[in-house]
Amino acid sequence: MNIPANHPRRNSLLIREKLVEGFKRKLVVEEGLIAHGRGECFDYLLGEITQPFAVKAIEAAVAALLLAKYPVISVNGNTAALAPREIVELAKNVNAKIEVNLFYRTREREEAIAEWLKEHGATEVLGVGEDASATIPELFSERRRVSPRGILVADVVLVPLEDGDRTEALRRMGKTVIAIDLNPLSRTARAASITIVDNLVRALPLMIEKAKKLKDKSPSELEQIIKQYDNNVVLQEAVYHLFNRLKTLYESKLAIEFCR
Numbered sequence: 001m002n003i004p005a006n007h008p009r010r011n012s013l014l015i016r017e018k019l020v021e022g023f024k025r026k027l028v029v030e031e032g033l034i035a036h037g038r039g040e041c042f043d044y045l046l047g048e049i050t051q052p053f054a055v056k057a058i059e060a061a062v063a064a065l066l067l068a069k070y071p072v073i074s075v076n077g078n079t080a081a082l083a084p085r086e087i088v089e090l091a092k093n094v095n096a097k098i099e100v101n102l103f104y105r106t107r108e109r110e111e112a113i114a115e116w117l118k119e120h121g122a123t124e125v126l127g128v129g130e131d132a133s134a135t136i137p138e139l140f141s142e143r144r145r146v147s148p149r150g151i152l153v154a155d156v157v158l159v160p161l162e163d164g165d166r167t168e169a170l171r172r173m174g175k176t177v178i179a180i181d182l183n184p185l186s187r188t189a190r191a192a193s194i195t196i197v198d199n200l201v202r203a204l205p206l207m208i209e210k211a212k213k214l215k216d217k218s219p220s221e222l223e224q225i226i227k228q229y230d231n232n233v234v235l236q237e238a239v240y241h242l243f244n245r246l247k248t249l250y251e252s253k254l255a256i257e258f259c260r
């Protein structure tokens, strides 16, 4: 679709186009389009830029990934459609495995997503077909199926765009879970060890940049970053930010300027 260059919501519409393209390629499910709408709504309220609480979480997340013995990036349909190149580049920079993990799992989608990631530079994609032979205990959705060479043995798992059940299950297994979720109220956001409240299309490039900067730091410097990080404070700041934006709008006579 031709979106005019001066359209005030051009960026947001271009992201939608990527998702629709992913839907046509059978990477994304119908439900993924709805989930994106929920994300858009929170992004609108957040101001559609990366906020300072997300910057803090990004730094801690990258430090955790760099310190991990076995980091894994979990990829679903929406993430694959929106940021395939960034997933691959981040994985390279933090030395992480990439694994397909789907709520609406079909062999066709697993393969389409793996193929798409390979077209964007991935050399290995776990969690496809028989490789997803292990199970996460106490989890009953299709998300329970994981690779014994990937999420099952990972110590740190990055889950952009998740559902709360798996985040909780992974935490019960003793793993550090990093979530990227625009909704600071979601169960995923609440259950994760580190929550990046931001759009994954903005957060992933910033994580790559940060990984390049932190790569050469010593383990004790990275540990210090994690020690100083408090996820409860970050979530509180995110909720306060939403509250404050709405309060400003409520109090403003220039509400129209606020709502771009």
Ligand code: PTJ
Residues within 6 Å of the ligand: 028, 029, 031, 032, 034, 035, 036, 037, 038, 039, 040, 042, 076, 077, 078, 082, 101, 102, 103, 104, 105, 161, 162, 163, 164, 180, 181, 182, 183, 186, 198, 199, 200, 201
């Ligand atoms: O590809 P599958 O089969 O694994 O299906 C995945 C979906 C997305 C359908 C499934 O995980 C789902 O239903 O997700 P939820 O429970 O709707 O959660 C989606 C969460 O991601 C919501 O809290 C949204 O606010 C958030 N979200 C949506 N788009 C983005 C996002 N967070 C960050 N960046 C986004 N672009």
